[in-house]
Structure formats: C-alpha cells, structure tokens
Amino acid sequence: MRATLMYGAGDVRVEDVPDPKIQQPTDAVVRVLLSCVCGSDLWPYGSMPAAEKGRRMGHEFLGVVEDIGPEVSGLGRGDLVVAPFVWADNTCEFCREGLHTSCLNGGRYGSDGVDGGQGEAVRVPQASGTLVKLPVAEDSALLPGLLTLSDVFSTGHHGVVKAGVGPRTAVTVIGDGAVGLSAVLAAERLGAERIILMGRHTDRTDLGREFGATDVVAERGDEGVAKVRELTGGAGTHAVIECVGAEQSMHTALGVVRDGGVVSRLGVSQYTEVPMGFDTLMRNITLTGGAAPARAYIEELLPDVLDGTVEPGRVFDRTVGLADTPEGYRAMAEREALKVLIRP
Amino acid sequence: MRATLMYGAGDVRVEDVPDPKIQQPTDAVVRVLLSCVCGSDLWPYGSMPAAEKGRRMGHEFLGVVEDIGPEVSGLGRGDLVVAPFVWADNTCEFCREGLHTSCLNGGRYGSDGVDGGQGEAVRVPQASGTLVKLPVAEDSALLPGLLTLSDVFSTGHHGVVKAGVGPRTAVTVIGDGAVGLSAVLAAERLGAERIILMGRHTDRTDLGREFGATDVVAERGDEGVAKVRELTGGAGTHAVIECVGAEQSMHTALGVVRDGGVVSRLGVSQYTEVPMGFDTLMRNITLTGGAAPARAYIEELLPDVLDGTVEPGRVFDRTVGLADTPEGYRAMAEREALKVLIRP
Numbered sequence: 001m002r003a004t005l006m007y008g009a010g011d012v013r014v015e016d017v018p019d020p021k022i023q024q025p026t027d028a029v030v031r032v033l034l035s036c037v038c039g040s041d042l043w044p045y046g047s048m049p050a051a052e053k054g055r056r057m058g059h060e061f062l063g064v065v066e067d068i069g070p071e072v073s074g075l076g077r078g079d080l081v082v083a084p085f086v087w088a089d090n091t092c093e094f095c096r097e098g099l100h101t102s103c104l105n106g107g108r109y110g111s112d113g114v115d116g117g118q119g120e121a122v123r124v125p126q127a128s129g130t131l132v133k134l135p136v137a138e139d140s141a142l143l144p145g146l147l148t149l150s151d152v153f154s155t156g157h158h159g160v161v162k163a164g165v166g167p168r169t170a171v172t173v174i175g176d177g178a179v180g181l182s183a184v185l186a187a188e189r190l191g192a193e194r195i196i197l198m199g200r201h202t203d204r205t206d207l208g209r210e211f212g213a214t215d216v217v218a219e220r221g222d223e224g225v226a227k228v229r230e231l232t233g234g235a236g237t238h239a240v241i242e243c244v245g246a247e248q249s250m251h252t253a254l255g256v257v258r259d260g261g262v263v264s265r266l267g268v269s270q271y272t273e274v275p276m277g278f279d280t281l282m283r284n285i286t287l288t289g290g291a292a293p294a295r296a297y298i299e300e301l302l303p304d305v306l307d308g309t310v311e312p313g314r315v316f317d318r319t320v321g322l323a324d325t326p327e328g329y330r331a332m333a334e335r336e337a338l339k340v341l342i343r344p
Numbered sequence: 345m346r347a348t349l350m351y352g353a354g355d356v357r358v359e360d361v362p363d364p365k366i367q368q369p370t371d372a373v374v375r376v377l378l379s380c381v382c383g384s385d386l387w388p389y390g391s392m393p394a395a396e397k398g399r400r401m402g403h404e405f406l407g408v409v410e411d412i413g414p415e416v417s418g419l420g421r422g423d424l425v426v427a428p429f430v431w432a433d434n435t436c437e438f439c440r441e442g443l444h445t446s447c448l449n450g451g452r453y454g455s456d457g458v459d460g461g462q463g464e465a466v467r468v469p470q471a472s473g474t475l476v477k478l479p480v481a482e483d484s485a486l487l488p489g490l491l492t493l494s495d496v497f498s499t500g501h502h503g504v505v506k507a508g509v510g511p512r513t514a515v516t517v518i519g520d521g522a523v524g525l526s527a528v529l530a531a532e533r534l535g536a537e538r539i540i541l542m543g544r545h546t547d548r549t550d551l552g553r554e555f556g557a558t559d560v561v562a563e564r565g566d567e568g569v570a571k572v573r574e575l576t577g578g579a580g581t582h583a584v585i586e587c588v589g590a591e592q593s594m595h596t597a598l599g600v601v602r603d604g605g606v607v608s609r610l611g612v613s614q615y616t617e618v619p620m621g622f623d624t625l626m627r628n629i630t631l632t633g634g635a636a637p638a639r640a641y642i643e644e645l646l647p648d649v650l651d652g653t654v655e656p657g658r659v660f661d662r663t664v665g666l667a668d669t670p671e672g673y674r675a676m677a678e679r680e681a682l683k684v685l686i687r688p
Contacts, residue, residue, distance in 0.1 A: 093579075094603060094604070097604060098604075099603060099604040099628060101603075101626065101628065102603035102604060102627065102628070162628075162630075235437075259438060259443060259445075259446035260438065260441060260442075260443040260446060265625060268622070268625070269620075269621045269622050269625050271621055272619060272621035272622075273617035273618065273619055273620070273621065274617065274618045274620045274621075274631075275616060275617055276613075276617070276618045276620075276631065277613045277615055277616035277617065277618075278612070278613050278616075280634070281609060281612070281613050281633070281634045281635060282445065282634060282635045283446065283634065284443060284445065284446070284506075284632075284633070284634035284635065284637075285634065286506075286630065286631065286632040287618075287620065287630065287631040287632075288628075288630040288631075288632075289625070289628070290624070290625045290626060290627065290628035290629065291625060291626045291628060293628075
C-alpha cells in the first residue's frame with residue numbers, strides 16, 4: 001500500500017510500504033477513508049534532521065474495519081470506526097481513570113511497527129479498546145467532523161475540561177490554529193460565558209467567532225497580555241487554553257491568567273521549563289492539560305457531532321489525495337491551509 | 345514596644361519600635377499572645393544581604409484586640425483572635441472566590457508600615473475581614489493549635505485541597521518540616537487512603553506517623569523516587585504535596601507523581617523555572633498549590649482544632665520569649681527545633 005513518510009524537515013514522501021496484516025490476536029486492520037495533517041506534525045516538518053529511514057506519519061484517521069484478530073470483540077468487518085490518536089486497551093488502571101494516553105498496553109501510531117494514519121490502511125493494536133464504531137455511512141457528510149474526535153476536537157475538549165470551564169467561566173484561548181479553534185468550540189459547548197481568542201489570522205479568528213469567541217485579540221506578547229487584561233477589568237481570565245506550545249505563548253498564558261486561575265496546555269511544548277517560580281506560587285496559578293485521552297471523550301462528544309450541535313469539521317479547509325500529502329504539509333506549514341484532510 | 349527585625353542572614357534582633365496605633369478606620373491593634381517562626385522566615389535568615397534598616401518579621405500570631413477603628417465591625421476590645429498570615433478585606437472579588445492572598449485591598453505583615461507578628465503588638469489593617477474570633481480563654485491549652493490556623497495548618501490543608509485529596513487518594517508529602525507534617529495531618533483529616541512522607545529526620549517523621557503517614561521514605565533524589573514508585577506498584581501517587589520549595593524537591597515531586605496526577609506546591613519556591621516540558625505534557629501532570637488563603641479555611645478547620653480531632657499545634661517543639669527570638673531562629677535553622685513558638 002501507499003503511506004506517508006517524513007525523511008527530514010520539509011521532506012515528506014508518499015511511498016510503497018508493506019500492507020498491514022493482523023499480527024496480534026487483538027489487532028484490527030482498518031482501511032483509511034479519511035486522515036489529516038496535525039499541527040503537531042508541523043514541528044518535525046520544521047526541524048527533523050535528515051534521516052535515511054523515513055518516519056511513518058499520521059495519527060488521526062477513520063475508516064472501515066477490513067480484518068480483525070481472533071480476540072477482537074465488539075467490532076466486525078465492514079464497521080466504520082474512528083481511531084483515537086493513541087491506541088489503548090481501555091481496561092488498564094489508567095484507562096479506567098480516563099487516561100488512555102498513559103495506557104499500560106497502549107502506544108502510538110507510526111512507531112514500533114505500527115502504521116501511521118496517513119496511508120491507505122493501518123494495523124490497529126488493541127482494537128477492541130481503541131476503535132469506536134460510528135453509525136454513519138461511508139459517504140456521510142459528517143465524516144470530517146467525526147474525524148476530529150480522533151484528536152483535534154477531543155483535544156480542545158480536554159483542554160477546557162482540565163481548565164474547569166463551565167457556565168460563567170471566562171476563558172482565553174491562545175492560538176488560532178485548529179486546536180485553538182476546537183478549544184473555542186469546546187468552551188462554547190460547555191457554556192463558557194466569555195471566550196477571548198488570541199490570534200492574528202483573520203480568516204481563522206472569523207471561524208473562531210462563529211465557533212463562539214466573544215472577543216478576538218490580535219496583539220501578541222506584552223501587548224496581547226495588556227489587551228486581555230483590559231478586556232477583563234485588569235484581572236485576566238480564570239481559564240487559559242494554551243494551544244501553541246511555544247515558550248512565548250506560555251509566557252502569554254501566565255500573563256493573562258487570573259490569580260487562582262488555570263493554564264491548560266494543549267500545544268506540544270517546544271520548551272523544557274515553565275517560568276513558574278515565586279510569582280505564580282503567590283498567585284496560586286495552576287498548570288494543567290496535556291495529551292488528550294481522546295478515547296475517554298468520544299462517547300460524550302459523538303452525539304453532538306452526529307446531530308450537528310457542533311461542527312468541528314469546519315477546521316478542515318483543504319482536501320488532498322494521498323499522493324498530494326506533501327503539498328498538504330506545505331500548505332499548512334505556510335499557513336495557507338488551516339487543517340488539511342487526506343482522502344487516500 | 346519590642347519587636348523582631350532581621351538585618352541580614354543570621355542577624356535577627358529584638359528592638360524597640362513605635363507602639364502600633366489605629367491609623368485607618370478599618371484597623372485594629374492586637375496585643376500578641378503567641379507568635380512563631382515560619383519555615384519561610386528561614387530563607388531570608390539564610391540569604392538576606394546585610395541591610396542598615398531592619399525588616400520587621402513574623403506573619404503568624406494570635407492575641408487580644410486592644411483597640412479598633414470606627415469602621416471595624418464584628419470585633420471588640422478584649423476579643424481573642426487569630427490572624428491569617430495575610431490581611432484581607434474578605435469582601436473583594438478575589439476574597440469571595442476564597443483567594444484572600446490576592447485580595448485587592450490586602451497585604452502582608454512586616455511591610456508598608458504594618459507591623460510583623462513577632463512582636464508585642466500588631467496593627468492589623470482590614471481587621472473586620474482579617475481577624476477571626478476564637479472562643480477560648482487567654483490561658484487555653486489550645487492556643488498553639490489555634491495559632492496554626494494562621495498559616496501552617498491552613499497551608500497544609502490548602503495543599504491537599506488543591507491536590508484533590510480525599511478518601512481513596514494516595515498522597516506523597518515531600519518534606520518533614522512543619523508544613524509537610526501539617527499536610528500529612530490535613531490529608532489524614534480528609535481521609536487519604538495512603539500517605540507517604542518523604543523525610544529523613546526520624547523525630548519528625550515519627551510525628552508524621554502519628555499524624556497519619558502510612559509510609560516514610562528517608563531516601564532522597566532518584567533513590568527516593570524509586571522507593572515511592574516501588575511502594576506504589578511503579579506508578580507513583582495521584583497527589584504529591586511539595587513542602588520544601590527547592591529545585592531538587594520539585595524534581596522529586598515530578599518523579600513520584602502518577603500520570604494524570606497533581607503536584608501541589610506549598611514550599612516557597614527557590615527556583616524560577618519548573619521542568620515541565622514534553623514529558624509532563626504527555627503524562628498529563630498538573631502543577632497547582634501556592635500561598636494558602638488561610639482566611640478561607642479557618643471556619644472549616646476551627647471546630648476540629650477546638651474539639652481535639654486534630655492537634656496541629658504538636659508541630660511546636662520549643663517555646664521562647666520574645667527576647668530569645670534570635671535563638672529560636674538559630675534553633676530552627678540548625679534543625680534543632682521543628683517549629684518555635686514565641687510568647688512575647
């Protein structure tokens with residue numbers, strides 16, 4: 001089959017790879033209907049050292065079960081399923097706590113002999129625990145929205161849940177990428193009273209407003225902090241969702257969070273240290289968030305996607321075929337596209 | 345009157361200072377019955393540059409109201425009161441959220457013309473919002489326990505509340521100082537299933553066991569982390585209360601916290617950065633805690649101190665007169681004493 005590999009910064013190729021086959025009795029093989037490029041894929045796209053052996057890419061996909069191992073239950077050939085961005089047994093002590101990203105028997109796509117999502121098919125380990133059946137047809141217009149349950153919308157939801165967002169919460173979302181916009185939508189879904197979106201790409205912040213942002217702050221750094229403080233009577237917001245991962249955006253997050261408030265981080269951290277010394281201690285700032293256990297949220301979010309209450313699939317603004325995946329990376333990296341769908 | 349001043353590292357003096365008088369209509373003057381030395385006082389005691397002008401010390405005290413301004417309500421001369429370690433109006437938007445440490449009209453003892461607690465008397469601003477009446481006599485044996493509501497026991501309580509400790513929580517407490525032992529007691533009071541105390545002073549950890557610690561780990565650094573992990577089936581504990589404030593103890597905290605768990609910090613941070621990069625993001629670690637809004641907790645904790653359910657005053661193992669306060673500092677700094685009471 002064909003699949004996407006990254007060989008270094010800016011070097012994405014679609015190549016022949018072995019067809020996935022059942023290897024463990026708990027495996028399933030899924031034929032991919034839809035995949036996409038993640039904002040987190042852009043970090044290695046910008047910085048990965050050149051390598052002789054390509055790295056299999058992609059961790060968001062939905063598709064049709066083609067084959068299952070003898071120990072897979074609850075799934076059958078022909079089922080349309082979505083895959084959370086990590087695979088997990090859904091039974092270990094961490095999964096039972098809703099932390100599938102720390103599953104004792106789980107792992108990541110694209111490594112250790114497991115396929116990436118940006119290809120024609122994927123061998124999914126721990127299939128019973130991982131895959132969630134979707135009650136729609138292969139040609140459903142809802143598929144892009146359902147694909148966001150794999151990562152981006154579940155991630156936005158995780159961020160706002162960890163920040164304790166609810167009715168009467170004011171929240172600042174830092175970053176107008178697909179995760180940021182998903183966090184806006186998730187905050188709106190949970191009834192946030194006020195949602196300040198920090199971003200400077202008008203086309204994106206316009207979608208953010210449609211998703212529920214009540215204010216948009218285009219300024220960055222200290223100016224951005226001052227603007228959010230001005231909007232909130234000087235105090236900042238109780239909840240801040242950091243959706244970039246840069247050192248600068250973490251500074252901004254700590255600048256706009258209200259005393260006693262929560263910075264919930266979703267952006268893949270490009271820093272190793274967080275400046276949380278004496279000042280944030282005295283201010284009782286909480287830092288939380290992390291890799292979203294998407295599997296834990298899908299049952300809750302699915303009905304709202306199915307009935308159109310939320311339309312998280314609107315973050316996709318470009319679609320490519322598998323052969324054009326490298327072009328999809330380029331378009332996202334150059335901010336021409338917000339988030340790129342791949343139809344193998 | 346006489347009061348304690350610090351002139352530099354190791355240089356604590358008891359000197360004549362002006363008698364406190366009502367300056368604002370919201371002030372009260374409190375004659376101090378009991379004060380004490382805080383673990384946080386030991387940081388400047390170890391490092392303060394020599395200064396010509398001494399710094400007024402002490403922020404924990406209880407005593408008798410001697411005078412009140414015309415706008416003070418709910419308090420009268422002769423009332424026995426405890427003072428939380430910051431003064432606050434108890435009415436602003438932060439106080440209403442229980443965050444008296446961020447009070448818009450609050451402040452700290454020992455600065456801006458406000459007396460420190462380690463003296464014969466204190467002018468307390470925002471007296472109505474700050475002081476809490478205690479239904480005991482001046483000679484009550486409960487006074488040392490009640491004094492801990494000012495800071496150390498309220499601080500321990502804050503740490504475990506912010507960490508979400510409750511029945512079925514396993515918690516690691518890092519540090520066997522008075523705050524650490526208070527956190528053990530507070531965790532036990534909230535029903536923690538297991539309390540692992542990390543400390544290496546046997547007399548202190550023995551008191552920790554009496555306060556509710558189920559395990560004591562004397563090892564430090566990587567060995568300590570390994571030991572806690574061994575005690576918890578490899579996973580660490582959901583809650584970690586960091587009661588030291590050193591860079592090393594924060595490393596230990598991040599090492600013993602379970603994936604998805606919470607590090608709640610109480611120790612005054614001697615670091616400016618916390619090593620919470622990619623690894624802690626993937627592990628969904630939360631960092632919380634901070635300066636305790638003691639005022640918010642006193643009504644809840646007071647009955648248990650009054651009826652002897654908890655005996656937080658057991659952290660005091662030495663008493664000095666005001667003139668011997670410098671000796672009290674020395675004894676605590678050299679770890680001869682756990683926490684020193686001052687009876688002016």
